[in-house]
Structure formats: structure tokens, C-alpha cells
Amino acid sequence: MAPPSKKPRKELPEHLIHQLLLPRLPFKCLRRLMCTSTNLHSLINADAQFAADQARCATISRxxxxxxxxxxxxxxxDPSLVGVxxxxxxxxxxxxxxxxxxxxxxxxxxxxxxxxxxxxxxxxxxxxxxxxxxxPDKNMTKDYGRWEMGLCYDPWESPDRYTIVNPIFHCKGDGKDYHFDVFSSDTGEWTLSSWSVYVDTEYVPCKPICAKGVIYWECGIYLLWYDTRKDLAGSITLPLMDGLTNFGVCANDLTCCHTCAGGIEVWRLIGGSCWEGCMG
Known part of the structure; x- marks a missing residue:
């Protein structure tokens, strides 16, 4: 029986590798690839267009x-690690x-x-x-709210689109009534969302964090949120933790952590409404 004929191996187009695949790799992988050939070393280390493509494909790992x-x-x-x-x-x-x-x-x-x-x-x-x-900032003469503005940007879905959200509150009883000014790069204009959220706390929003198109603000025992994709807003109660809480994003999920006598307490927001906790 004659041996099976070997089909010629199809090579991926160079532009597909250089513009779509390599820019999405973590920095450590790129460092290893630099040592494999002179062409890859020049591409990763000195090519301005590759650096621009890499910046547009930012990932959490970088x-x-x-x-x-x-x-x-x-x-x-190190600023060199992020190509600035x-x-x-x-x-x-x-x-x-x-x-x-x-x-x-x-x-x-x-x-x-x-x-x-x-x-x-x-x-x-x-x-x-x-x-x-x-x-343009239509509230340029007013400082309240500006430093709590949230920025939403997803280079994977829309590398040329971003959204800014400014939470503006009015005191109402023992709490605050929040409205949201939204700036879209698509229109170049600010619009006032029809959504309002009442939070029965005197705390003002802390620095915003964005995950999966949703911007979050800590307000005392509450987490104020605005979904930039669906134009929805609301609030959820934070898990009970004593002392200082730190917020961040891990694997594109919102997390909050707290150090305690037993170690590190970490909570992850699941589905935008449920907290999953663990001790480390």
C-alpha cells in the first residue's frame, strides 16, 4: 500500500500573525518570541505600528x-512594559x-x-x-462629580469608541438621588440618562471602576452602577466587611478584598448581582 500523501502545510498570512495574533499575547510570551528570530525581535522591540496595535489590544494580563x-x-x-x-x-x-x-x-x-x-x-x-x-464639559464651572467620572473602553469590541459617565447627585431626605450624564464618543455630545437611583447613605461616590461595560462607584455600604451598553443603572449592597475595602478587576470581574485576622477576604461579583466570597 502506498504511503498517504502529505498535504502541504498552510501558512497563516503574515499580516494576520503580526496585526491580529501577536499584539494580543501577554508581555512574557512576546519576550520569549523575541529570542526566536531576528525578524520577530525587530517587530516586537522596534516596530512602531506593532506597538500601536498592541496598545489597541490591551488585555488584563498586560x-x-x-x-x-x-x-x-x-x-x-516600568513604563517600557506598557509601551509608553x-x-x-x-x-x-x-x-x-x-x-x-x-x-x-x-x-x-x-x-x-x-x-x-x-x-x-x-x-x-x-x-x-x-x-x-x-x-467638552458642560459642567466646567462645577467641580462636584467631576472627579468621580467613570470611563468605559473595550479595545476588543470597539477600539475607537469610549463612554464617560458623570454621576450627579441631589440630596433627598437622608440619602442621595443620582442621575447620570453620559458622553459618547460616537456622538461627541453629553446626554442625561433617563435613569435615576436613590441610595440611602450620605457617602459620596469613590473612584470608579469599569468591568464588562459597567461602571461601579462605592457609596458606603452600597455599590452604585451604570451599564453603558444598555443604559441601565442601579445599586447593590456590598458584602459585610469591617474596615478598609479595596476594589479592583480580576479576569474582567469586579472584586473587593479586605484583610482581617484570618487572612485575606476576597469577594467577586457574579452576574452583576451576587457576591461570591472566599478566604485566602
């Missing part, structure tokens, strides 16, 4: 802690000696407030690709 220092934008542990060519943000043309405030960051893009080109403005930017957009 996320980094970002904060504002006296010298400008800073990263932990100029952490000074000079590409935004900030007014000399003016202060730039970091409001929040989501999946590699930043929401800033400062004076740019001589005008005070909100700014959404990607420090890796140096893309920027200045956002």
Missing part, C-alpha cells in the same frame, strides 16, 4: 498601575506649570482634566499610541 506624580504620568513597575514612549504627556500640549489631574484609567486609556493649549478641558488619551481627544 495591565499596569498608573498614577500621577510630581513629574507627570508614572507607571508601576513619552510619560510626560507633552503630546497633549499642556499649558506650562499647569496641573493635570488623572480622573481614571480603563484598559490602557486615561481620562484627564487640565489646561491644554491654554484651555481647561477633559481629555481622553492613549499614552502608548499618543492618540487624544478633548472632551
Amino acid at each position: 495591565s499596569s498601575f498608573v498614577y500621577m506624580s510630581k513629574s507627570g504620568l508614572s507607571f508601576f513597575p 514612549p513619552d510619560p510626560s504627556l507633552n503630546f497633549l500640549n499642556p499649558t506650562p506649570s499647569s496641573e493635570i489631574k488623572l480622573i481614571c484609567s480603563t484598559n490602557g486609556i486615561l481620562l484627564l482634566y487640565g489646561e491644554f493649549r491654554g484651555l481647561k478641558s477633559l481629555c481622553v488619551c492613549n499614552p502608548a499610541t499618543q492618540e487624544k481627544a478633548f472632551v
